[in-house]
Amino acid sequence: MYKSIDGGVCAAKGFKAGGINVGIKKGSVKKDLGLIFCEEKCTAAALFTQSKGKAAPVTVSIRNLSDSAARAIIVNSGNANARTADGVEVAEKMCELTARSLGIDESDVIVASTGVIGQPLDVSLIERNIPELVAGLSESGSDAAVEAIMTTDTFMKQSAREFEVDGKVCRVGGIAKGSGMINPNMATMLAFITTDVDINAELLHHALKCCNITTFNALYIDGDTSTNDMVSVMASGLAGNAEIVEKDDSFGNFVGALHEVMTDLARKMARDGEGATKLIECIVSDAPDDKTANAVAKSVIGSSLVKAALGAADANWGRILCAIGYADTSDEFDIDKVKVELCSAKGEVTVCENGVGVTYSEDEATAILSEEEIQIMINLGHSANVGARAFGCDLTAEYVKINADYRT
Numbered sequence: 001m002y003k004s005i006d007g008g009v010c011a012a013k014g015f016k017a018g019g020i021n022v023g024i025k026k027g028s029v030k031k032d033l034g035l036i037f038c039e040e041k042c043t044a045a046a047l048f049t050q051s052k053g054k055a056a057p058v059t060v061s062i063r064n065l066s067d068s069a070a071r072a073i074i075v076n077s078g079n080a081n082a083r084t085a086d087g088v089e090v091a092e093k094m095c096e097l098t099a100r101s102l103g104i105d106e107s108d109v110i111v112a113s114t115g116v117i118g119q120p121l122d123v124s125l126i127e128r129n130i131p132e133l134v135a136g137l138s139e140s141g142s143d144a145a146v147e148a149i150m151t152t153d154t155f156m157k158q159s160a161r162e163f164e165v166d167g168k169v170c171r172v173g174g175i176a177k178g179s180g181m182i183n184p185n186m187a188t189m190l191a192f193i194t195t196d197v198d199i200n201a202e203l204l205h206h207a208l209k210c211c212n213i214t215t216f217n218a219l220y221i222d223g224d225t226s227t228n229d230m231v232s233v234m235a236s237g238l239a240g241n242a243e244i245v246e247k248d249d250s251f252g253n254f255v256g257a258l259h260e261v262m263t264d265l266a267r268k269m270a271r272d273g274e275g276a277t278k279l280i281e282c283i284v285s286d287a288p289d290d291k292t293a294n295a296v297a298k299s300v301i302g303s304s305l306v307k308a309a310l311g312a313a314d315a316n317w318g319r320i321l322c323a324i325g326y327a328d329t330s331d332e333f334d335i336d337k338v339k340v341e342l343c344s345a346k347g348e349v350t351v352c353e354n355g356v357g358v359t360y361s362e363d364e365a366t367a368i369l370s371e372e373e374i375q376i377m378i379n380l381g382h383s384a385n386v387g388a389r390a391f392g393c394d395l396t397a398e399y400v401k402i403n404a405d406y407r408t
Contacts, residue, residue, distance in 0.1 A: 001163060001253075001256065002161040002162070002163050002256060002257050002260050003161065003162040003163070004159075004160070004161060005160045005161065005162045005171070005173075006160065007140075007142060007160050007171075007173055008142030008143070008145075008146065008158035008159070008160055008173050008174065008175050009036055009142045009145060009146075009158070009173050009174060009175045009192055009193070009194050010138075010139050010140065010141060010142045010173065010194075011142075011160035011162075011171045011172075011173030011194070012160075012170075012171040012172065012173055012194045012195050012196040012236060012238075012239075013171070013196040013236060013238040013239060014038045014039050014040050014042075014196060014236035014238045015036065015037070015038050015139070015173075015194045015234075015236065016036075016037050016038075016039075016137040016138055016139050016141055017034070017035065017036045017037070017137065017138070017141035017142050017144065017145035018034070018035055018133055018134075018136040018137045018138060018141040018144050018145060019031040019032075019033065019034040019035070019133070019141070019144035019145045019146075019147055019148030019149075020032075020033055020129060020132055020133050020136065020144075020148070021033070022076075022125045022126060022128070022129040023125055024076055024077070024078035024079050024115070024121070024122075024125055025077075025078035025079070025115070028078065030077075030147060030150070031144060031147040031148040032076055032077045032078045032148055033074075033075075033076050033126060033129065033133055033148055034073075034074075034075045034076070034077075034133075034144070034145040034146075034147075034148030034149055035072065035073065035074055035075075035098065035133050035134065035137060035145065036072065036073040036075075036145060036192055036194070036234075037071065037072045037073075037102060037134075037137055038071050038072070038194070038234060038236050039236075040071075040236050040237065040238060041069055041070075041071050041108065042069065042070055042071060042194075042234035042235050042236050042237070043068060043069065043199060043200065043201050043204055043234070043235045043237065044065055044068055044069055044070035044110070044201075044204075044232065044233065044234045044235070045065070045068060045201065045204045045205035045208045045232070045233050046061065046062075046065055046110070046208075046230060046231065046232035046233070047208060047209065047212055047230070047231050047232075048061070048062060048229060048230050049227060049228065049229035049230070051227050051229070053082070053083060053227045054227060055080055055081055055082030055083070055087065055113060055117075055227040055228040056081050056082065056084070056087030056088045056090065056091040056113075057081055057087075057091045057094075057111045057112050057113045057228065057230075058112075058227070058228060058229075058230060059088060059091070060088060060091040060092055060095065060111050061091075061110045061111055061112065061230065061232075064095065064106075064107050064108070064109060064110060064111075065110065065232075067107070068201035068204075068205070069107075069108060069201075070108050070109070070110050070232075070234055071102070071104050071108040071109070071234075072098055072099075072102055072104060072108065072109045072110070073109070073110040073111075073112065073192055073232065073234075074094050074095065074097075074098040074109060074110070074111050074112075074126075075111070075112040075113065075114070075145075075148065075149055075190065075192070076094075076112075076113050076114075076115075076121070076126065076148070077113075077114050077115050077148060077149050077150060077151050077177070078115040078116075078151075079113060079115040079116055079119055079121040080113050080114055080115045080116060080117045080118075080119075080227060080228050081113040081121040082113070082117045082118065082227040082228060083117055083118045083227065084118065084119065084120050084121070085120075086120065087121075090120075090121050090123045091111050091113075092106075093123045093126075093127075094109075094111050094123065094126055095109040095111050097123075097126060097127055097130045098111075098130065101130045101131060101133075101134045102134060110232055112149075112190055112192075112228065112230050113228060114149060114151055114177060114190055114228055115151055117227060142158055142173070142175060143156065143158075145175060145192075146158055146175045146177070149175070149177040149190055150177050151177065153177050153178070153272055154272055155268075155272060156175075157175060157176045157177065157178075157265055157268040157269060157272070158173070158174070158175050158176075158265075159173065159174055159260075159261045159264035159265050159268075160172065160173030160174070160261065161173075161257040161260050161261055163253055163254075163256070163257045164253070165197060165239065165241040165244070165250045165253050165254065166241040166242050166250060168239050168240045168241040169239065170195070170196055170197045170239040170241060170253075170254070170257070171195065171196055171239070172193065172194070172195040172197070172254070172257045172258050172261050173193070173194055173195070173261065174191060174192060174193035174194065174233075174261050174262070174265055175191070175192055175265075176189055176190065176191035176192070176265040176268070176269060177189060177190050177191075178190065178191075178219075178269040178272075189216065189219075189229060189231070189269060190228065190229070190230055190231075191216065191230070191231040191232070191262075191265055192231075192232055193208075193231070193232065193233040193234070193258070193261065193262070194233070194234050194235075194236070195233065195234070195235045195236070195239075195254070195257075195258070196235070196236045196237065196238045196239040197235055197237070197239055197241060197244065197254050198235070198237035198238075198239065198240075198241050198242070198243045198244065199235050199237075199243065199244040199251075199254060200243060200244065200245050203244055203245070203246075203247070203251060204233060204235055207233075207251070207254060207255045207258055208231070208233050208258070210255065211255065211258050211259045211262050212231065212262070214259070214263075214388075214389065215259065215262035215263045215265075215266045216231055216262060216265075216266050218266065218294075218297070218298070218388070218389060218390045218391055219266045219269055219270055219390070219391045219392070220298060220301045220302040220390060220391070220392045231262075233258070266391050267279065267391055269391075270391035270392055270393050271372075271373075271393065272393075276393035276394055276395075276396065277311060277372070277393075277394055277396060278310060278311065278371070278372055278373065278374055278393060278394040279372065279373045279374070279391070279393060280301060280307070280310055280373075280374050280375075280376065280391070280392045280393055280394060281301075281373075281374070281375045281376070281389060281390070281391055281392075282296075282297045282298075282300045282301045282375075282376045282378065282389065282390045282392070283297070283375055283376070283377050283378070283387070283388075283389050284296050284297045284378045284379075284380065284387055284388045284389070285377070285378070285379050285380070285385070285387045286379050286380050286381055286382050286383075286384070286385050286386075286387075287333070287380045287382055287384065287385075287386040287387065287388065288330055288332035288333060288380070288382040288384045288386065289330050289332065289384065289386055290386055290388070291328075291329065291330050292327075292329040292330045292332065292333050292380065292386070293380075293386050293387055293388035294388045294390075295327040295328045295329050296324050296327045296329065296333075296378060296380065296388070297378075297388045297389060297390035298327075298390050299323045299324065299326065299327035299328075300320055300323045300324060300327075300376060300378065300390070301376075301390040301391065301392035302323075302390075302392065303319060303320075303322070303323040304395055305319040305322070305323075306319045306320055306323055306376075307392065307393070307394050307395035308394070308395045308396075310369055310374060310394050311394030311395055311396050313366045313369040313370045314366075314369070315342055315349070315351055315360070315362065315365035315366070315368075315369060317340055317342075317351035317352050317357065318357075320340055320351075320352070320376060320378075321335070321338070321340070321352060321355070324338060324378065332382065332384075333380060333382075334380075334381065334382075335355050336354060336355040337354060337355065337380060337381025337382070338352065338354070338355045338378065338379070338380055338381065339352060339353045339354070339378070339379040339381065340352040340353075340376065340377070340378055340379075341376075341377040341379075342365060342368055342369060342374065342375075342376060342377075343368065343374070343375040343376075343377055344368045344369065344370075344371035344373060344374050344375065345371050345373070346367050346368045346370070346371055347364070347367075347368055348368065348377070349361070349364055349365045349368055351365065
C-alpha cells in the first residue's frame with residue numbers, strides 16, 4: 001500500500017531544500033544552515049518540546065504557526081540559540097532574512113536551531129550567506145538539508161513514502177536529526193516532514209499528534225529532553241486529491257503513510273543513539289490498558305542497567321523485571337503473570353515466565369543479543385490484549401566520551 005521512495009523532504013510536490021556551511025561552529029566544514037521551501041503556501045502543523053526552558057526558535061515558531069500556515073523552514077546546527085539574552089531577536093531576524101530572500105511573509109517561516117545551549121548565535125553569519133542558501137535550493141536538496149541539521153549524528157536520517165488518495169499519487173517525506181538528549185516527552189529531536197496531500201489544518205494536526213504518540217514519543221536514548229525539540233509537517237496540496245476534511249478512508253491512507261515515515265525516522269534515531277551499537281525495541285503485549293503498556297515499554301527501554309547489559313550481550317533479565325516493577329502502571333497489572341523473551345535475527349529465548357526465571361542457554365542468549373537489532377518481548381498476561389512499543393539503544397562508554405567532549 002505504501003511504497004518506499006527516495007527524495008526525503010523533497011519527495012512531495014512543490015518542495016525544494018538545501019544546505020551550506022556558514023561557520024557557526026568554528027573550524028567545522030560541515031553544512032550548518034539548512035532551508036526547506038515550498039512554492040505554495042502550505043497547511044502546517046507542529047509539536048514542540050514540553051520543556052519549561054523552551055529555546056527562542058520554538059517560541060517564535062509557535063507564534064508563526066498560529067494560523068496553521070507556512071512556506072519555509074530555516075534551521076541551523078552548531079548553536080541552539082537557547083537561554084541567551086537576544087535569542088528571540090535572533091530567531092526573528094532569521095525569519096526576516098529568510099522571508100526577504102524568498103519574497104514571502106515572515107509569519108510563513110518556521111525557525112529551528114540545534115547545538116550548544118546558552119551561547120549567543122552570531123546572526124551575521126546567517127545574514128551574509130542567506131542569498132547563497134536560497135540560490136542553491138533544489139528538488140534534490142534533501143541530503144544537503146539533512147547534513148545541515150546534524151550534530152552528533154553519524155548518518156543521515158531520511159524517509160519517504162508514495163501512496164494514493166482519490167486515485168491521485170501522493171507523497172510524504174521527512175528528515176530528522178537526533179542522537180542524544182532524547183527522552184519520550186515530545187518531540188525529542190528535530191524532524192521536518194512534507195507532503196503534497198491536500199488536507200485541512202485540523203486533521204493535519206490531529207494526524208501528526210496521533211502518529212507522534214507511537215513513534216517519536218516512544219523514543220528514548222538518554223532521559224534528557226532538549227529545549228529545542230520540534231516536529232513539523234507542511235502540506236502543499238499539490239497532489240490534486242480532494243481536500244481531506246473528515247476522518248474517512250482518504251484520511252486513513254494519509255495517516256498510514258505519515259506513521260510509516262515517522263516510525264522509520266524514529267528507528268533510525270534509536271539506532272544512531274550517541275555511542276550506540278544496537279537498536280533495541282521493547283514490545284509489550286497483553287497489557288490491561290494503554291497506560292500500563294506504554295509505561296512498561298518506556299520504563300524498560302529507558303533503564304540504564306538494561307541498556308548497559310544488552311550492550312554487553314548479557315541476558316540479565318532481572319534488570320528487565322526490575323524496570324517493569326517500578327513502571328507507573330495501573331492496578332490491573334500483575335507482575336506474577338509476566339513473560340519475557342529476548343529476540344533477534346539469531347532466534348529467540350524465553351528468560352522469564354510467570355514473573356520468575358526459567359532455565360535457558362546463556363550461550364544461546366549471548367548469540368541472540370550480539371546482533372545489531374534486538375527485541376525485548378514482554379507479555380503481561382492480561383486478557384485485554386493491549387500493546388505498546390518503545391525504541392531505544394544500548395548504553396556504552398562512548399556515550400560518556402561524546403558528551404564529555406561535546407563543547408570541545
